[in-house]
Every structure is written in structure tokens, then in C-alpha cells.
Amino acid sequence: MKKIAIIGAGIAGLSAGIHARANGFEAEIYESHAVPGGLCTSWRRGDYLVDGCIHWLCGSSGKGPLGKYLAEVGALEGRKFVDREEITRIEVGSEGDRRWFVAYTDPERLNAHLKELSPGDSAEIDRFTALIRKFADFPAGCDKPAELMGPGDFLALMKAIKPFMREYRELGSLTIEQYSARFASPHIREALREILAMPGFSFFALLMMMSWHATGNAGYPLGGSLALAESLERRFVSLGGSVRYGAKVERILTERGKAVGIVLADGSTIRADFVISAADGWQTIYRMLDGNHTNAKIDRMYRELPLFNSIFCLSLGIDRDLSSLPALSVHCLKTPVTVEGITLKKIGIKSYCDDPAMAPKGKSLIAILYPADFDRWKKLAEDKESYRAEKEAISDILVGAVEEILPGIRTDIEMRDAATPVTWERYTANRRGTIEGWFISPKTLTMRVPKTLPGLKNFYMAGQWVQPGGGITSCVKAGRDAISLICARERTRFSPATGGRQAP
Ligand SMILES: Cc1cc2nc3c(=O)[nH]c(=O)nc-3n(C[C@H](O)[C@H](O)[C@H](O)COP(=O)(O)OP(=O)(O)OC[C@H]3O[C@@H](n4cnc5c(N)ncnc54)[C@H](O)[C@@H]3O)c2cc1C
Numbered sequence: 001m002k003k004i005a006i007i008g009a010g011i012a013g014l015s016a017g018i019h020a021r022a023n024g025f026e027a028e029i030y031e032s033h034a035v036p037g038g039l040c041t042s043w044r045r046g047d048y049l050v051d052g053c054i055h056w057l058c059g060s061s062g063k064g065p066l067g068k069y070l071a072e073v074g075a076l077e078g079r080k081f082v083d084r085e086e087i088t089r090i091e092v093g094s095e096g097d098r099r100w101f102v103a104y105t106d107p108e109r110l111n112a113h114l115k116e117l118s119p120g121d122s123a124e125i126d127r128f129t130a131l132i133r134k135f136a137d138f139p140a141g142c143d144k145p146a147e148l149m150g151p152g153d154f155l156a157l158m159k160a161i162k163p164f165m166r167e168y169r170e171l172g173s174l175t176i177e178q179y180s181a182r183f184a185s186p187h188i189r190e191a192l193r194e195i196l197a198m199p200g201f202s203f204f205a206l207l208m209m210m211s212w213h214a215t216g217n218a219g220y221p222l223g224g225s226l227a228l229a230e231s232l233e234r235r236f237v238s239l240g241g242s243v244r245y246g247a248k249v250e251r252i253l254t255e256r257g258k259a260v261g262i263v264l265a266d267g268s269t270i271r272a273d274f275v276i277s278a279a280d281g282w283q284t285i286y287r288m289l290d291g292n293h294t295n296a297k298i299d300r301m302y303r304e305l306p307l308f309n310s311i312f313c314l315s316l317g318i319d320r321d322l323s324s325l326p327a328l329s330v331h332c333l334k335t336p337v338t339v340e341g342i343t344l345k346k347i348g349i350k351s352y353c354d355d356p357a358m359a360p361k362g363k364s365l366i367a368i369l370y371p372a373d374f375d376r377w378k379k380l381a382e383d384k385e386s387y388r389a390e391k392e393a394i395s396d397i398l399v400g401a402v403e404e405i406l407p408g409i410r411t412d413i414e415m416r417d418a419a420t421p422v423t424w425e426r427y428t429a430n431r432r433g434t435i436e437g438w439f440i441s442p443k444t445l446t447m448r449v450p451k452t453l454p455g456l457k458n459f460y461m462a463g464q465w466v467q468p469g470g471g472i473t474s475c476v477k478a479g480r481d482a483i484s485l486i487c488a489r490e491r492t493r494f495s496p497a498t499g500g501r502q503a504p
């Protein structure tokens with residue numbers, strides 16, 4: 001039995017492990033942290049379960065290729081999802097003309113709501129919601145990794161995407177801001193810009209996300225993110241795989257242009273026939289492999305391409321029932337607050353009240369997130385006391401802002417947990433604490449990142465660094481792809497793992 005050494009027990013590493021076992025390889029995962037999941041995680045604080053990840057999971061219905069990939073690794077088995085009626089609600093407009101924009105998941109309801117906001121935009125609103133409906137059927141790529149697609153596969157894919165090409169040609173190069181300019185209403189323009197609050201984000205990617213919501217295929221998994229990762233870990237172990245925790249990989253061993261194993265931080269060497277890195281891309285290429293297997297294109301990507309920002313996340317455990325709060329809402333502040341030198345005129349509140357795992361009955365867990373400055377936090381972290389003091393100071397400011405929305409809340413807070421960009425970096429080693437790797441702009445939307453490195457055989461990469469835009473389901477697919485590639489190299493037929501709740 002040939003051995004695959006997998007670096008990282010995040011979603012991609014676990015998925016690779018599961019498919020490796022299903023295809024008869026010996027598989028061991030080496031994880032520097034003490035728990036599985038990587039970015040897909042939650043942590044306990046007293047009676048509360050703080051969540052650090054999932055808002056929605058694409059493929060949650062179990063239908064279509066995305067659902068199939070999740071089912072194969074056991075991500076859906078026994079798991080309940082909440083299909084929310086709203087993606088978010090955002091307060092828009094200026095003083096004296098404030099309105100609530102609700103991003104309903106149902107396109108009909110969204111259509112009616114947008115027309116109430118701006119009857120003059122009816123024609124554009126009809127086009128927008130028709131797009132959401134249409135793109136629910138957009139093909140999610142090919143089962144095979146792009147590297148193994150033959151002419152027949154390309155032809156089949158081209159045929160499947162043909163009905164969408166007209167819209168893609170028209171909209172694929174637009175950011176959300178550029179698309180929003182099609183609406184006359186300043187309220188709708190503002191709402192669309194803030195729906196993800198990431199300037200430069202691809203409109204097309206937003207459209208796909210809204211389409212998945214519209215078909216009940218982007219639910220929130222009850223029980224939180226770590227529970228989801230643990231179900232993959234259980235599947236992997238039940239198939240005979242093993243995970244070694246507290247095992248930081250320092251180096252990937254190479255001999256004559258071939259990966260032959262890994263070296264752990266404790267100095268031990270593990271030999272393997274194949275190595276998959278499902279860890280941070282930069283660390284893999286420039287640290288674990290000393291930059292010996294790169295080229296100008298890879299160097300330019302890692303030097304120049306923008307990443308998803310990292311975040312500051314304040315989670316609050318509150319002794320009050322806040323179940324009337326929507327899952328995600330963005331409120332205008334009468335008194336804007338300044339954090340990290342940036343004035344926040346609005347504040348987003350994420351509520352977990354529809355998930356009983358997060359807080360005791362009658363109590364609530366909420367979180368306030370904003371994109372934070374990695375370099376600033378990294379500098380602060382050089383002095384533990386200043387870092388801790390700044391975390392507290394910013395948390396106080398944010399609590400003050402929440403107090404404006406939920407008067408009297410301060411006295412009901414019984415748990416406070418703040419995570420900074422350095423927290424994400426420390427626990428997952430992701431570059432600059434990014435939450436999803438490469439940023440999805442119109443330029444990177446269809447970017448293909450190689451899963452192998454120049455001059456290095458028997459080595460593959462998986463996860464958000466080869467799957468621009470990241471996300472749980474993409475990373476599940478990336479782990480699957482790595483094993484497909486190894487099977488192709490071994491000239492054996494790839495058989496996906498089976499089991500779990502398969503959609504009808
Ligand atoms: C706040 C937030 C919200 C998100 N929301 C969503 C969402 O709603 N829906 C969605 O689909 N996705 C969401 N994501 C993105 C998603 O979580 C990630 O894209 C995905 O989990 C990345 O998985 P991965 O396996 O590629 O990498 P990671 O999760 O980064 O896993 C890498 C693993 O490798 C380990 N590792 C690193 N270096 C080493 C080493 N040297 N030796 C050993 N182990 C190592 C790390 O500890 C980690 O466990 C969100 C992420 C965040 C942070």
C-alpha cells in the first residue's frame with residue numbers, strides 16, 4: 001500500500017485523506033494544531049460556543065455536484081441545515097431617508113421588495129432576479145480536476161455552460177460596485193455594494209452565491225463549524241486513516257526532484273510515496289520547500305495577487321433572548337465609531353440565535369466583524385500587553401456601538417471573546433491571517449492555480465490556495481482532486497469515497 005503524507009487537517013486535508021483511503025492508499029495527516037478544521041472552527045467559552053467560520057455552505061441540500069462532494073466525505077450525514085429566508089438585511093440611505101434593504105433568498109420576494117424600494121428600477125430589478133433564478137443551474141465545473149480533462153470533457157463543459165455565456169460575457173468582468181451602477185436608486189446601489197462589503201468583489205461570484213441561496217443550497221449547518229470538520233475527521237478515521245495532532249511540518253523532503261516525505265518540528269522524518277500539502281500556499285512553497293520549486297508565474301501570484309482580508313471578530317455571549325435579530329444585519333450608527341483609524345458608520349451584527357448549540361436556552365451569541373489591518377496587529381503582537389490592551393479597547397468601542405442598536409446590552413454581556421488577524425494566522429498559519437485565500441475579483445474569477453510545482457514529482461497541493469475564493473465545498477473538491485491526480489499518476493481508476501446522505 002503506498003503512503004500519502006498529508007499536511008494539514010483543514011477541510012481540504014481531511015477530504016484528501018478520505019478519498020485517499022477510499023482509493024486504497026495509506027494516509028496520515030500531520031496537523032500542527034490540536035483539533036481538525038483549520039479555518040473551519042469553533043471554540044468553547046464557558047456556556048457559549050464561539051464560531052469562527054461558516055455563514056453558509058454551498059451544496060448543503062445534497063443535490064448537484066456540490067452536494068455530492070459534501071456527501072462523499074460525510075459532511076451532510078446527520079446534519080441539519082437552516083435555509084434562511086434572508087442572506088442579510090442592511091440599513092441604507094442617509095439621515096432622514098433610511099430604509100431597510102433585505103436580501104431575501106427567494107428571488108420573487110426579493111423582486112417585490114426591490115420594487116418597493118425603487119419602482120423606477122423595475123426593468124433592471126426583473127433582469128437581476130431573473131439572473132439569480134437562471135444561474136441556479138450554472139454547472140459547477142467538472143468532476144475531474146482540470147488537469148485530467150480531455151477534449152470530450154471540455155466539449156461537455158462548454159455545452160453545459162453555453163446557455164449562460166451571453167450573461168457571462170456581459171457581466172463576468174464586473175465588480176459588484178460596477179454592476180450596482182445599473183440601478184438608479186441610491187438605496188439599491190448602496191445595498192448591493194454592502195451585501196458582502198468587499199470592494200472589488202466579482203459580481204458574478206455574488207450572483208452564484210445568491211443563486212445557491214435561492215435554491216436552498218447554501219444552508220447554515222446547525223452545531224457550528226468545528227462539528228462539521230469533526231464529522232470529516234470521523235469519516236477519515238473510520239476508513240482507517242490517522243491524524244497526528246501537534247505535528248508541525250517544517251520541511252518537505254525531496255530527492256532527485258521527487259517528494260519523498262516530510263520533516264516534523266520535533267526533527268522526526270516520515271517517508272511517504274506522495275506528499276499533499278493542504279496547508280498555507282506561501283508557507284508550503286517558500287518555507288517547507290525553501291522556494292526551490294517555483295517559477296516566475298507562481299512568484300508573481302504570491303507577490304501581487306490580493307487576498308481576502310483578515311478580520312477582527314468580537315463574539316458576545318448575552319444573557320438575553322435576541323431571537324428577533326436576523327442572522328445578519330447591518331445597522332447605521334447615530335454616533336460612528338473609530339477603530340484602527342477607520343470610521344465605521346455602520347455595524348454588522350451576526351446572530352446565532354437559530355442555532356441552539358451556540359448559547360444556553362434564553363441566551364444569545366452574537367458577533368461583530370470588520371476587516372482589520374494585519375500588519376498593525378502583527379506589530380502589536382510583538383508586545384503581549386499592548387496587543388491585549390488594544391483588543392480590549394476595540395472590544396469596548398464595539399460594545400458601545402452595539403449598545404446603540406440594542407440598548408442596555410452591556411449589562412447582559414457574560415462572555416466576551418475577541419479574535420484578531422493574528423489569531424487566524426496563529427491557529428491556521430494562513431498568510432496574513434486571510435480568511436479565504438485569493439480574493440475573488442473579476443480578474444481572478446476564472447484563475448487556474450496549478451496543483452503541482454515545477455520540477456517536483458509526487459507532490460500536490462490542495463485547499464484554498466489552489467482553489468481561488470476558498471470556501472468549504474471548494475476545499476472538499478480540492479482534496480478530492482489531489483487524490484484523482486495521484487490515481488492518474490498511478491494509472492488506477494479514481495473511485496470517490498461513498499456514504500453519507502446522498503441526494504435523490
Ligand atoms: C470568518 C470566516 C468565515 C468563513 N465563512 C465561510 C462560509 O460561510 N462558507 C464557506 O464555505 N467558507 C467560509 N470560510 C472559508 C473556509 O473556512 C476556508 O476557505 C476553508 O476552510 C479553508 O480550508 P483549507 O483546508 O484549504 O485550509 P485551512 O482551513 O487553512 O487548513 C489548513 C490546515 O493546515 C494546518 N497547517 C498549516 N501549516 C501547517 C504545518 N506546517 N504543519 C502542519 N499543519 C499545518 C493548519 O493548522 C490548518 O489546520 C470562512 C472562513 C472564515 C475564517
